[in-house]
Amino acid sequence: MTRRPKPPLFLARAPYRRRRLRDAARLLPVLGLFLLLLPLLWTPDARMALTSGDVIYFFAVWLGLILLAAAFAPGLRGGEGAEDDED
């Protein structure tokens, strides 16, 4: 049983960026949920009618999320080895 050394309070630039990238990856589904629920607010009634514009909107959001996730993924995988700087 080894004592875990106290993690440093401040980080160098590269680990700092990696950590913010993880934050971004964690926030991405929140953003996605927001964007996917947003159309519910577009019409004043509780029920809404969808048009081709909505179809295009959803697919655009979908594609955007996929591209963002693809942009994040390599950086996250790179940090996989360094487990100790978790959070």
Added chain:
Amino acid sequence: MPFNLLVLSCLLYVVFLFTVAFLVERRAARGRLGWLRSPLVYTLSLSIYCTAWTFYGAVGYAARSGLEFLTIYFGPTLVFIGWWWLLRKLVRIGRQHNVTSIADLISSRYGKSNSLGVIVTVIMVVAATPYIALQLQSVVLAFGVFAATEPGGSRPLDPGQIAVWVAVGLALFTILFGTRNLDAREQHHGIVTAIAVEAVVKLLALLAVGSFVVRGIAGGVADVIARIDAADLAAWQVQPGRWTGLIFLSAAAVICLPRMFQVMVVENEDEGHLARASWAFPLYLMAMSLFIVPIAVVGLDRLPEGANPDMFVLTLPLAEGQGALAMFAFLGGFSSATSMVIVESIALATMISNHVMIPLWLRLRPKAAAGDDLRQVVLMARRLAIAAVLALGYGYYQVSGGSAALAAIGLIAFLGVAQVLPAMIGGIFWRGATRTGASLGLVTGLVVWAYTSFLPSFGPGAALSAEVFAQGPFGLSWLRPQALFGTEAMDPMIHALFWSLTLNIMAFCLGSLFTFPGPVERLQGAAFVNVFEGAVGPQRWARGQVEPEALLTMAQRILGEDAALALFQEAARAQGKDSFLPDPTPGFLDSLESRLSGSVGAATAHAMISQLVGRATVTVEDLMAVASESAQLLEYSARLEAREAELTRTAGALREANEKLTQLSLQKDAFLSQISHELRTPMTSIRAFSEILTEGDLPPEQVVRYGKIIHDEAKRLTRLLDDLLDLSVLENGSVQLTVGLASLQGMIDTALTAARATRPEREFTVIRDLPSEAIYLKTDADRLTQVFINLISNARKYCDAARPELRIVVRQRAGRVTVDFIDNGKGIPKDAQRLIFEKFARLTDANRAGGAGLGLAICREIMTNLGGSVAYLPGQGGAAFRVTVPLRLETLAA
């Protein structure tokens, strides 16, 4: 489109899949998987999320409820792009603990409890059965579509017969490739690759139909958009509740579906693949749903009223005379159905055999089975389970008559498996989740789901009577299956989702809060929740009395002879032994258990080892011991730190003391020479003058003068000796104090008068504040006055100002009186301040006035005896001394 050709192509396709699986298995056996273990294959295998329900049903769903079908893909998309939250942890746990199924995960997390494994297995089987039936139904429907277009139309097509053949064929394939061997990690490369191939086929098929619809039937993208806007808008409505609820439901399902868990966690080769799949899988989903809306819109437009929208993918090309395209679409749908059934049945069979059949078998034949090769038993159990799962699916299909809309069944199955979500999420993020809580939550969820969603799906009068629907059981209207607690306005699906999960989570949380987990459970909880922080906890096994040979026999029964021998030999070598039998150390038992659990599940492996080693595995005391061990370590290091600081302090103090001693020693040398000089000077004059006197015949006035000198010198000697004596008495503490009430003002007056004798030629200004001195002290007035005299005399002696001044400040504070004597000289240098109170210490000053350097030392001793102190006050613009004295001296000590 000849029907026979369809059947033939179908068979050929199946043979192709067999070949793929077979070749991959052979390569895997040789250990040359290469690109077959790439993230691409992993991502494609994840596509079993898209079943026939997606392939055919999505179009039907879109035709009925508009864009709502998208929610089924938005949920998984959000889960995957947010993989850093949950999936990463899930995959890590799965790999670290050799998890074989979702039931194994839950059972392992909650203390390797087999009963939990059984509950999860039951939920999964109940939820999956209609889902499998749905796949069979889709294949039968597809065949039906082609049969209807048969020119003769005479061929009697028995749907039941097709379903039987499909089910049997799938069972064969699954048994052949799913139960070839008992892998340590429960991975099936052949099947995964076959699924990846099927994933490509179904995607291409849907894209082909889609682009044909957009290009061939409609006049391009702009036309499709126009058609979407022109379509009956009333049908294109979305209810916010359903929209949100379904996104949540599909997100939950993609984590909890047994087949998803199988490919995502169990078959995972490399955690890095997940990073790639995090965006590639959503991309696949998007590609799958890209043409759903156009197909639905065009289908509604072109096909006759009343055509089944679930079959638009087939009927649209057929109606346009595109036989080959329809065939391709059929194969796509066939792929979707078969891949789902294969993986689902493997996942379910693993659960059933590991959590139901094997434990039962071990219980029924605990001893007789000792010699058997358990692997054959396990594999046979799997095969039976696969057959049973497919039989169940077929049975459900026959009973339900295959009439319900595809989408409805899919959602009901989703909701069923989602009941596992609270126990799973709670298990990997909350250490406080307990077995009792998980059981309560799961059972509650299962019951509510069955009552509000599963049973009503058969329609009023089937499983639940119409009366129950209308009035509730026993006339309790607030228990109506689709309006629990009077929530009538809710959509039935959302109603079931809301109540089943709410009650599930409540039962789970309350159960966890009010129960205490067992030691194994706590250990597993910590290991799961803190999976990224490395190994936790003590060894799970105490050093048992078990014979290693018995362990080897058992391991051979599960792992096979060669694998078990290799494992034992490796362990023995690691222990430094040159044999096949390692000592049954806790570490070895741990690794053996982990290896076995990869084959038969954590609960069974644990039970089997404890059968040999004995029940006493880990106890609460062990956990406490570990906790206190680490606490002790922490405390020890804290103590070390404290001691180090103390040592540093001590060293500092010692250094200071040493310096002081050195200086003192120097001072003492100086003093000795000084005192000898002091003693010698009067002695010399006494001797000289007494010699003169003894010679006689001196004039009488001379005699008087010399006599006076001798007397004065003798007095000086006496005073010196008195001082020394006084000091030693004070230091011994044997001084007699005469304590009485005395006025401070009187004492200072006396002292000033007495001190005037010192250097009487100097004019000294004394500044006093008489009212503040009006204090009566209970102390030894003579001694205190002596201190005052000394301090005032010192000021008179040493103050080097041109117009010397002495300020006497009296303050009274908290039962103590301070008297400050401050002159306006240049004070005492800093390095000398520490020494002035020492005995024999005297500043080497120019205008010293004959004292022996004992004055301040005596003052200090007196003040100590009076319960007060005297100290040098730095920074007062001159030499300043503060005398602190208690208002009332307690004579107890004296």
